[in-house]
Amino acid sequence: MRERLLSSLTHTKRQSFVLGIIGGAVCIAVEVLLSLFLGRLTPGGSSGEIYLLGVLLVSVVWGLWPGLVTLLASAAAFNYFTLPPVGSFIPKEDWLWTPISIFFLVGLATCLIAARVRSLGVQTSQRRCEADLTVQLAHILLRTENLSAALPPASHLLAWALEVPGLEIRLEEVPAGEHGEVLPLMENGGRIGTLVLPAGVPEDVRIRLRDRMLPSLEALLRAARDRESVGAVLASSRDELRRIAQEQATLRRVATLVARGISSTELFNAVACEMGSLMQADHVSVSRYDPGHTTVVGSWSLREDINEVMPLGSQWPINETVISGMVLRTGRPARITNYAETSGMIMKLARDMGVTSALGSPVIVDGSLWGVVLAFYSRWEPRLEGAEERMTDFTELIATAISNAQARADLAASRTRLVAASDEIRRRIERDLHDGAQQRLVSLGLELRAVEAGVPPGMTELREQLSHTVQGLTGVVEDLQELSRGIHPAILSKGGLAPALKTLARRSAVPVELQLGSVPRLPERVEVALYYTAAEALTNVVKHAHASVVCVTFGVTGATARLSVSDDGTGGAEYGGGSGLIGLRDRVETLGGRLTITSSAEEGTSLLVMVPIEN
Structure with a gap:
């Protein structure tokens, strides 16, 4: 061409x-x-x-x-x-x-x-070659995203084709010089560029440029500028869509962690990590407001030295010039762009670490200011549009997680109190039965025996009636003893879980194969929960399983107590139906444990309980 x-x-x-x-x-x-x-x-x-x-x-x-x-x-x-x-x-x-x-x-x-x-x-x-030249210029100007970068090769092509060395196309306005001439490139009365000609250009070439090439060049510059503007808008839109997609993916990951109910420390660290990646920060920390200071509860950093300076659990005084103090005072996001203009110990520490600017966003839980999320920068001042608003999205998730965690903690505490109250009532009833009704019935039985011994030999019928009454009282005492054991076995409090399980095995109507390892004394509520789980499981086997043998295995591995009850019965056990398994599951879950049941027809039932042991 x-x-x-x-x-x-x-x-x-x-x-x-x-x-x-x-x-x-x-x-x-x-x-x-x-x-x-x-x-x-x-x-x-x-x-x-x-x-x-x-x-x-x-x-x-x-x-x-x-x-x-x-x-x-x-x-x-x-x-x-x-x-x-x-x-x-x-x-x-x-x-x-x-x-x-x-x-x-x-x-x-x-x-x-x-x-x-x-x-x-x-x-x-000339028209044909000018058209060819226009096509060549269009290829250069319209196929380049940066118009300024496309002007030098376009100027070179035009100068070479017209044999006018030194010809230049510029976007800025150029004043006429002593050794050349300038032709303005216009659009709707406004200048969009300048065609700079060297001195000594032939008149016919100048006429061709002014009358025929200039309009085409102006149209090409307008089109190239419009294309550059459209390209910039599209690039900005792509960047914005990419940012939104990345932000939504990050929020989904954090929301998933919130829904999973992981520990607060893991969640706060994950939020700090995700926010640091999205906000392009050097360090992110999640802090809780306490009286007179803030406590770091989660952090992430590109630099290990910052993590060493601001470790988890560290406490920092609240100062009005510090961004955490600004957030506490206003309850709104805040920004510091120049730590050189601040003073204080924290400011000196920030400058020593190379921190130049920071963003902070409050964490509002149930209408109250709970804490603050801080993003620190050491490379450049953050100029992200809507940076504080994007941080607010994360802080709302943190607030939701804190509310959920608090609700779960309150629920667990409530369930624990209910179970503890139930156990206390069981112990009180068992104690009242043992120390009250049983003792009185035993005393009455002894008195009747004494009366029976004092009956004259000729009153045989009365002696038999007294003997029958004493036997009845003895049966009532035994029934009360059995009832008190079911409510709260005394052997569990005295000897621990191993003797209590052995007693359950001896009293079971179905043969029990008991496998006990080294069983230390466990926290009382753990022993009670495991005992009643085993008792309910054995009762269900007797009532519903039609089994020939039951295997009970108990042991402690690390910080977890593990109880397994399995039989060779008909199977089909499930939660509900009056089996009492729902109450057992609630009791176990109150302790942070897990109860699982595997039961299929003709293959028997297996119940597994795993409960963490508190130190």
Whole structure:
């Protein structure tokens, strides 16, 4: 394309006048020889039209002025070699001036028409090469995202194509200098650029640029600028969409952690990590407001030295000039962009660590200010649009997590209190039965035995009635003892879980295979929960399983107590249906444990309880 463009432009340049004269002389010589040759073939024939061929050729190829000179020379040659007397430039008769005049007029018309045709051809060629040049400029200007970077190659192409070294296209306004000329590039009355021309540009090139190339160049610059603007908007939109997508993905990950109910420390550290990645921060900390200070409850950092300076659990005094103090005072997000203008121990520490700016967002829980999330920067001042608002999204999740954790803690505490109260009531009832009703019934039995011993020998019927009554009292005492064991076995409090499980195994109507490892004394509520779980499981086996044997396994591994009860019965056990398993699960979950049941038809039932042991 460039070679064809250069060829077209070169072809349209004005040719040398001398070269046209030489070409005309050659044409006249050829015409004379051809005329003499034809004169010999057809004596007396006219050959004047032959001399017009050179005029036509020179006018088309070299232009009007060489064509006129060639016309004059051709007329002289026509007169000298064709009109009588041959060999003389001056006609002897007056009528000979007529063909000379006709020849001259026809030649003049031929010259003018040929020159006009040539001019039209030159203009057409110029238009074509200018169109090619515009296409080349369009490829450069419209295929480059940065218009400023595209102007140097576009200027080079235009200067090379027009043979105007030093030509430049600039976006800024350039004043006219002493050694050049400037052509403004306009759009709707406003300047969008400047075409700078060096000194000494030919007038025809200047006219072509001003009249024909300038409008195309202005249109290309407008289109390129609009494309750059649209590209910038699209790039900004892509960046914004990418940022929103990243933010939403981050929020989903944090929300998932909140829903999973992980520990507060893990959650706060995860929030700090996600926020640090999204906000491009160097360090992020989550702090809780306590009286007179803040406590770091979660953190993330690119630098280990900051983590060492602000470890988890560290406490920092609240100062009004510190961003945490600003958030505490206003209850709104805050920003510090220059730590050099602040004072105090924390400010000095921040400067020593290279921190230059920080963002802070409050954590509001149930309408009260709970804490603050801080993002620190040491490389540059954060200029992210809506940075505080994006931090607020995270702090709302933190607040939700804290509320959920508090609600779970309150619920667990409530369930624990209920279980503890239930156990206390069981112990009180068992104690009241043992120390009250049982003792009185035993005393009454002893008194009746004494009365029975004092009955005269002849009153056999009365002796038998007293004996029967004493036996009845003895049965009531045994029933009360059995009832008190079910409410709260005394052996559990005295000997621990292992003896209590052995007692359950001996009293079971279904044979029990008991496997006990080394069983230390456990916290009372853990022993009670495991005992009643085993008792309920054995009761269900007797009532529903139709099993031939039950296997009870208990052991302690690390900080976890593990109880397993499995049978070879009919299976089909599930929560509900009056099995009491729901209450057992609630009791176990109150201790932070887990109760699982595996029960399929004809394959028996397996119950597994795992409870953490508190130190």
